[in-house]
Amino acid sequence: xxxxxxxxxxLFFALFSTYVCAESLRLGLGTFYRPGPGFMPxxxxxxxxxxxxxxxxxxxxRNPEEGAxxxxxxxxxxxxxxxxxxxxxxxxxxxxxxxxxxxxFVLKVVERRGWGFSVGVALLVAVASYVVFDLLLxxxxxxxxxxx
Amino acid sequence: xxxxxxxxxxKNLAFAFAGVLLGTLVGVLPGIGPAAAISLLLPSTFHADPxxxxxxxxxxxxxxxxxxxxxxxxxxxxxxxxxIVTCFDGYQMARRGRAGxxxxxxxxxxxxxxxxxxxxxxxxxxxxxxxxxxxxxxxxFSLMVMSMxxxxxxxxxxxxxxxxMAALGLVLSAVGLDPVTAKLRFTYDVLVLRDGLGIVPVVMxxxxxxxxxxxxxxxxxxxVFKTKIKSLFPTRRDWKDSSMPIVRGSFLGFFLxxxxxxxxxxxxxxxxxxxxRLSKHPEQFGTGRIEGLAGPEACNNSAATGNxxxxxxxxIPANAITAILLGALTIYGLQPGPLLIREHPDLFWGVxxxxxxxxxxxxxxxxxxxxxxxxxxxxxYMILYPLILLFCLIGAYSLNNNVGDVIIMGIFGVVGFLxxxxxxxxxxxxxxxxxGPMLEENLRQSLLISGGSFATFLTRPLSAFFLIVSxxxxxLPLFRSRSFARGER
Numbered sequence: 001x002x003x004x005x006x007x008x009x010x011l012f013f014a015l016f017s018t019y020v021c022a023e024s025l026r027l028g029l030g031t032f033y034r035p036g037p038g039f040m041p042x043x044x045x046x047x048x049x050x051x052x053x054x055x056x057x058x059x060x061x062r063n064p065e066e067g068a069x070x071x072x073x074x075x076x077x078x079x080x081x082x083x084x085x086x087x088x089x090x091x092x093x094x095x096x097x098x099x100x101x102x103x104x105f106v107l108k109v110v111e112r113r114g115w116g117f118s119v120g121v122a123l124l125v126a127v128a129s130y131v132v133f134d135l136l137l138x139x140x141x142x143x144x145x146x147x148x
Numbered sequence: 149x150x151x152x153x154x155x156x157x158x159k160n161l162a163f164a165f166a167g168v169l170l171g172t173l174v175g176v177l178p179g180i181g182p183a184a185a186i187s188l189l190l191p192s193t194f195h196a197d198p199x200x201x202x203x204x205x206x207x208x209x210x211x212x213x214x215x216x217x218x219x220x221x222x223x224x225x226x227x228x229x230x231x232i233v234t235c236f237d238g239y240q241m242a243r244r245g246r247a248g249x250x251x252x253x254x255x256x257x258x259x260x261x262x263x264x265x266x267x268x269x270x271x272x273x274x275x276x277x278x279x280x281x282x283x284x285x286x287x288x289f290s291l292m293v294m295s296m297x298x299x300x301x302x303x304x305x306x307x308x309x310x311x312x313m314a315a316l317g318l319v320l321s322a323v324g325l326d327p328v329t330a331k332l333r334f335t336y337d338v339l340v341l342r343d344g345l346g347i348v349p350v351v352m353x354x355x356x357x358x359x360x361x362x363x364x365x366x367x368x369x370x371x372v373f374k375t376k377i378k379s380l381f382p383t384r385r386d387w388k389d390s391s392m393p394i395v396r397g398s399f400l401g402f403f404l405x406x407x408x409x410x411x412x413x414x415x416x417x418x419x420x421x422x423x424x425r426l427s428k429h430p431e432q433f434g435t436g437r438i439e440g441l442a443g444p445e446a447c448n449n450s451a452a453t454g455n456x457x458x459x460x461x462x463x464i465p466a467n468a469i470t471a472i473l474l475g476a477l478t479i480y481g482l483q484p485g486p487l488l489i490r491e492h493p494d495l496f497w498g499v500x501x502x503x504x505x506x507x508x509x510x511x512x513x514x515x516x517x518x519x520x521x522x523x524x525x526x527x528x529y530m531i532l533y534p535l536i537l538l539f540c541l542i543g544a545y546s547l548n549n550n551v552g553d554v555i556i557m558g559i560f561g562v563v564g565f566l567x568x569x570x571x572x573x574x575x576x577x578x579x580x581x582x583x584g585p586m587l588e589e590n591l592r593q594s595l596l597i598s599g600g601s602f603a604t605f606l607t608r609p610l611s612a613f614f615l616i617v618s619x620x621x622x623x624l625p626l627f628r629s630r631s632f633a634r635g636e637r
């Protein structure tokens with residue numbers, strides 16, 4: 001199923017594969033008798049590159065169908081930001097505060113629930129996860145600010 | 149018999165029970181799949197012995213197959229990928245007030261299929277292992293190429309895009325330390341990349357996080373059935389209609405599940421297609437035909453068990469999940485491969501016996517606990533999905549106590565989301581990522597032994613066979629129709 005964006009995606013992969021092949025050459029292809037570290041990525045890159053160009057040309061010369069629908073992309077973006085925010089804060093603040101902030105943010109900002117609900121659920125979830133994963137299952141989550 | 153002696157200790161029974169219960173729960177919850185669940189539980193298994201841990205993790209895997217069917221039937225949201233097909237007719241049956249028999253047939257069918265498959269596993273794995281001891285590097289290489297070709301061909305979408313994803317997977321599998329020369333490849337001084345990308349964070353991102361992101365964007369009309377689920381027992385007519393599909397599904401699933409690279413999703417789609425083709429009323433499929441439910445449900449359970457055959461006998465993962473289980477074995481200090489059965493018969497037979505027990509537990513668990521699962525499903529998705537994401541974040545972190553893994557998961561979550569939006573199939577990518585290092589190792593060894601000659605792959609009969617099949621699979625559609633690139637069927 002070809003869509004209009006396939007042309008751009010094909011182009012992206014074509015450029016990516018050029019980079020991969022260049023980097024693989026730098027690593028060294030070795031010989032057929034003793035393939036070097038760049039051997040497999042190089043040939044995989046070639047396959048990717050050739051097929052990407054095929055995708056681009058098919059995208060131009062065939063009638064493309066409608067692309068993907070993008071409802072609620074704003075919310076999805078916010079959730080992604082929340083995810084990366086959690087990752088950045090995890091080791092600095094520790095698991096409990098980060099988990100609390102994450103759940104609170106998603107419920108309050110993304111799902112637009114009230115403060116009481118968001119804070120309450122976030123607190124409950126953060127503490128329960130801590131108990132289950134850190135204390136019971138010994139997952140060794142970072143203590144961060146709460147380190148004594 | 150020895151296996152039962154191993155499996156029937158209180159400790160191992162408890163682990164089996166925990167595994168199947170958690171597995172069913174995970175299967176019920178949309179947005180968290182077996183891969184995510186296994187990785188969440190992995191750290192907690194480090195304190196237990198390998199046999200108990202494997203029993204639990206295996207129980208979790210086929211437990212998710214059972215659980216997934218519950219949400220597919222009741223809410224039209226697949227609990228995990230292999231249950232997608234169950235939505236087609238299962239949900240329609242529920243809408244007609246036949247949720248009970250649908251759930252019942254799914255449970256019984258799964259039990260029968262699981263049992264048949266375990267018998268198959270019991271006989272096939274040791275035989276295959278002894279046969280595989282004769283495989284050399286060229287045969288392994290070609291077998292892996294064939295697995296990837298099969299998965300790509302069986303992609304629901306375009307084969308062209310599938311091969312692109314497989315090639316990308318091979319490139320990504322090269323990230324990290326080159327095992328032969330110890331040179332760092334594509335790491336750019338990022339510490340976490342030294343050991344490679346890691347299957348678990350990638351899979352959790354591609355399948356777990358991306359699925360949640362997709363569901364955030366969509367208004368889900370979750371009409372969980374308020375009508376009481378009366379009888380869970382299918383009628384005689386239901387049994388009559390379902391018995392052959394269950395048998396066909398079991399065998400199809402098991403034999404396809406054995407082939408490395410197939411997993412469980414592909415066999416269930418094939419089973420659905422088969423039942424539709426064989427049915428006297430194909431036009432009714434999608435409106436609530438019980439055959440459309442019984443066959444695929446049996447199929448996904450037997451495929452999940454079949455997946456263990458190459459894993460236990462050859463050390464080759466059939467899919468991303470068995471790849472994780474293999475990783476778990478190496479963490480416990482066991483060497484997967486054809487010698488595993490010979491050197492650790494207690495592990496092999498213990499896991500087999502616990503599968504029999506696990507299947508029975510699931511049948512007993514599933515039916516009475518359905519009201520509980522229904523309650524869980526009533527929790528609004530807006531509360532569920534942040535929880536699921538949080539569990540994924542915890543799971544990724546607890547692999548190595550490293551934020552780097554969480555970041556990788558996040559990145560691949562976005563990548564997976566984009567892939568699904570633009571119709572690129574993730575399965576070939578994951579397979580290539582998992583098989584890449586072994587593929588490269590076998591390639592290099594083969595070339596070293598043959599003195600740099602590629603002819604070795606074609607002069608050895610089995611290797612040549614695998615390669616010819618691969619080429620045929622990928623290029624046949626090109627000759628048959630113009631639909632090679634469009635992916636139409």
